[in-house]
Amino acid sequence: MSNVQWLSNVKLEVGERVLPNGTVETETALFHIQITEGKITKLISTSENIPFNEDSIDMKEKLAVPTFKEMHNHLDKTYMSLGWRACTPVANLKERLAHEASELPLLADSTQQRATKMIETILANGATHIRTHVNIDPYIGLKNLEGVIAALDTFKGKVTADIIAFPQHGLLRDHVPALIREAMRSGATMVGGLDPAGIDNAIEKSLYETMNIATEFDADVDIHLHDGGHVGYYTVDKWVDIIENANYYGRTALSHSFCLGDVSIPEQEKIATRLAENNVAIMSTVPINLKRVIPPIDLLDRYGVKVNFGCDGFFDSWSPYGSGDVLEKVTRFCELTRKIDEKSLRNALKWITGGITALDQGGRKVWPNVQDDADFVFFDAASSAEVVARKPLKRTVMVNGQFV
Structure with missing residues (x-):
């Protein structure tokens, strides 16, 4: 395997929108992520062409969240x-x-x-x-x-x-x-x-x-x-x-x-x-x-x-x-305290990620960034709010650019 690899079609949370009735929804977009020696070296919109190689992996629109x-x-x-x-x-x-x-x-x-x-x-x-x-x-x-x-x-x-x-x-x-x-x-x-x-x-x-x-x-x-x-x-x-x-x-x-x-x-x-x-x-x-x-x-x-x-x-x-499953603890806490809206569920993930979330309290993208460690958990989910509420069992874990 070369030192450079690409993950294609990775879903990332990029912002939020407020509907006319006041409901908040999480906005996502698809990215190609270049990983070099365990670090993120490029984040590119899927609208751009990238130099795929034999180590490129199609993530098929799975949502990435912090480990x-x-x-x-x-x-x-x-x-x-x-x-x-x-x-x-x-x-x-x-x-x-x-x-x-x-x-x-x-x-x-x-x-x-x-x-x-x-x-x-x-x-x-x-x-x-x-x-x-x-x-x-x-x-x-x-x-x-x-x-x-x-x-x-x-x-x-x-x-x-x-x-x-x-x-x-x-x-x-x-x-x-x-x-x-x-x-x-x-x-x-x-x-x-x-x-x-x-x-x-x-x-x-x-x-x-x-x-x-x-x-x-x-x-x-x-x-x-x-x-x-x-x-x-x-x-x-x-x-x-x-x-x-x-x-x-x-x-x-x-x-x-x-x-x-x-x-x-x-x-x-x-x-x-x-x-x-x-x-x-x-x-x-x-x-x-x-x-x-x-x-x-x-x-x-x-x-x-x-x-x-x-x-x-x-x-x-x-x-x-x-x-x-430490995610289970977040789901339980949110259920006990009646956190049922998108933003509350999304923000609750910080209690098991060392404070890291894809979006900040204002709904702005803050993760991942170039030079971050290539550490992800991938889910078939619309947003991290769905991950918290539904705790999907099927997960793919990557550490330092390697699937484990």
Whole structure:
């Protein structure tokens, strides 16, 4: 294959029009795209002739959208490739953690195999970046980390990753801080945390230890936060204090953060302002739970807080459900919040693309551009709004100019 190739008849979103009744429709056009060594080097209207060669591919008017980012996952936990098994019932979180701990030694030897199957599934669904939390605990040490790194190594050039050293069974116990540090020296790229109140029973101590490890290794942070109500809210507020003191602007995230939906609107607005000022991202899995309020994603978005979606673990000791399709999370969120018009659906795609959309808020074309990476997910769809609403199963994924 030559270093230069053409994709012909690619549908791209180029603008929007407003109908007399006020309805917004997305405008598209067909393009030929030249790709050179993984980068877009030309974008030409199909009204122009191009020098096709043996490597030219007719995309037959498929819509191109940005590739997805799976921003909250657990590659080490899945049962994928081991055959069917449902979850063992438990009475509470403590029992669930104990059950998981009993399984860890039994599953550790198959971590690479299981993680590989999960990565294949996530990639086929369109995600080319995975943020994975990996258990670092007293039961198996770094075995899961070793398996996940080995699995990801086989996808180099196709999938990029954040690998988070995650103290699933508590940071402030046994020799876990030392294990987290060892994990950071052994290939983990980020520092994790978990429920400073509910699991570690010491909010400040847990948060300070997390930041101490992060600054020691100059690493970003992503903390699981399930602690609800004002306890969770206090934890978020305290974490922002620590960020400001450590000058860690733009380097941390809080996953789940249900507590932000448990408090009053003025409190939500106050903390959203602080999160935006310190560029703290929120990672949500948009769970289905009628008894649980999810974080106020639309409010956070209005205040400039970065929000990203992820599938979390799926088909593991915690839940038998999940498909590994992060697009499903956008569709679910839009359905839950009654986003039914073209513009709202179209803009929602940003929560799984790292903020990249074909059109900006004003309906002007901003992607793709010459010199962008040739990374696309192709759909048979009229617009990205249809992609979000209907989540077509048939997809073609390209990374660095190569189909995967």
